[in-house]
Amino acid sequence: QVQLVESGGGLVQAGGSLRLSCAASGRAFSSYTMGWFRQAPGKEREFVAKITWGGGTTYAADSVKGRFAMSRDDAKNTVYLQMNSLKPEDTAVYYCAATRSYYCSDYRCYDYWGQGTQVTVSS
Numbered sequence: 433q434v435q436l437v438e439s440g441g442g443l444v445q446a447g448g449s450l451r452l453s454c455a456a457s458g459r460a461f462s463s464y465t466m467g468w469f470r471q472a473p474g475k476e477r478e479f480v481a482k483i484t485w486g487g488g489t490t491y492a493a494d495s496v497k498g499r500f501a502m503s504r505d506d507a508k509n510t511v512y513l514q515m516n517s518l519k520p521e522d523t524a525v526y527y528c529a530a531t532r533s534y535y536c537s538d539y540r541c542y543d544y545w546g547q548g549t550q551v552t553v554s555s
Contacts, residue, residue: 434458434544436528441549444518448553452513454528454546462506465531468513469539470524470551479537480526483511491537496522518553526551 440452454466467482481492481502490502499518504511511528526549529542536542 434461434464434530436530436544436546438526438528438546438549441526441551443552443554446518446520446553446555448518449514449516450518450551452515452526452528452549452551454511454513456509456511456530461509461530463532464544465534465536466502466504466511467529467531467537467539467542468502468511469527469529469542470522471527471548472524475524477527477539479539481513482537484534486534515551518551520553520555522551523553524551525549 435457437455463485465484468480469477470480471477483490483502483504499516501514528546530544531542533541
């Protein structure tokens with residue numbers, strides 16, 4: 433069992449930056465691939481980025497490549513999402529999630545979810 437708590441969301445102007453954090457409790461955090469997803473009103477939940485267990489390889493959605501970077505600190509049981517050059521279309525609730533799967537980026541592969549944190553980007 434893994435419990436996840438996100439923080440760091442807020443209101444920012446277009447072009448600004450935010451860093452989201454996701455603190456995990458439970459066992460074997462380092463053996464989970466961690467992902468960030470987002471969901472805007474009226475839209476489906478979409479993949480943003482993930483970082484694998486083991487070597488910590490990162491993958492990002494095309495819509496955020498070059499602007500968002502994900503990292504993990506297994507000693508602190510925490511993952512981060514650094515978001516730069518934010519755009520109004522990045523506005524959504526951002527969720528942290530955990531899976532044992534190494535390859536899957538589909539939200540249905542993720543077993544544990546945080547409560548979400550709101551990110552709002554004004555134009």
